[in-house]
Amino acid sequence: MAVGSVGTAKPGETFLVSECYPTIQGESSLVGTPTIFVRLYGCNLRCRWCDSMHAVEGGEFTERSVRDVTMEVVRLSQGEGPTRFRGIHHVCWTGGEPLLQGRSIARAIRELPPDFVHSIETDGEVDLGPFDADVGSARDEGRVRYVMDVKCPGSGMTPRRAFENLRLLRRTDEVKFVILDRGDYDFARRVLADHPVPAGTVLFSPAALAHHVAKGLDPAALASWILEDRLDVRLQPQLHKFLWPGRERGI
Ligand code: SF4
Known part of the structure; x- marks a missing residue:
């Protein structure tokens, strides 16, 4: 269900920002890595299990210049002390759907x-x-990597563009299926069988309870399906749900 793009951000000049904060990356092969999150406001989809609805609806955002956001990312990333293991070197552009503001992200990456x-x-x-x-x-150069969803039926959404986008992925990219039930699992398996997936990592993430989903998927059930089928995918419960249970913002 497409609901149109964000109206008021100026492409390449401003962002509609929901939140900007340092945290521990809870997903992808970078799970556990300190990361600056820039959560942009607005989305073209409405997934049943969305856990970031504050960045999708409700009008809670600030319009900020690209320069303002890049300065905040740099400020939040800086660490102190003599060790070379200081500072944060990863940025996660998320939402909502961040690519609705892709021209501003591209400029920020250049700056x-x-x-x-x-x-x-x-x-x-x-x-x-x-x-x-x-x-x-x-x-x-590998400095920009996608973690791209293919929406399963349990989300209430129908993937269309995703199948063309799969062809554009590279080894450094990741594909993610959020799995609500056995039907979603079988769907994801079919997608992997029927489409070329050049991404290096495939994530199977059990849906957690959120928004319109009263009961998530038991990660142990998903683990047993993956093992039964000997699937070369990565089971990925969301780390931030364990670190900060019940919290929706700033995680
Ligand atoms: S889960 Fe992602 S794509 Fe779906 S509604 Fe929420 S922000 Fe949009």
Whole structure:
């Protein structure tokens, strides 16, 4: 169900920001890594199990210039002390659907220091092509990586663009299926069988209770299905749900 794009952000100039904060990455192969999250406001989808509805509806956002956001990312990333293991070097652009504001993200990536690695958490239903072209060499250098959803039936959404987007992925990218039940699991397995998936990592994430979902999927059930089928995918419960149970914001 597409509901249109965010109306008031100026492409390449401003962001509609829901939240910006340092946290521990709870998903993807970077799970556990300290990361600056930039959660952008507005989404083209309405997933039943969405756990970030405050960034989708309700009008709670601030319009901020690209410069203002990049300065905050740098400020939040800085660490102190003599060790070389200081500072945060990962940025996660999420939402909502961040690629609805892709031109502003591309500009921010150009303006931020070159030692940052950027993850783009996208719902799969926005064409990756224009953003790929916009970030150019940063993508070739592996500094821009997608974690792209393919929406399963349990989300209430129907994947369309995702199948074309799959072709644009590279080894450094990741594909994520949020799995609510056995039907979703079988759907994800079929997608992997029927489509080329050049991404290096495939994540199977059990849906947690949220929004319109009263009961999530038991991770142990998902684990047993994956093992029975000998699937070469990564089971991924969300770490932040264990670290900060019951919290929705700033995690
Ligand atoms: S795409 Fe993401 S942010 Fe948008 S409704 Fe679905 S889960 Fe929520």
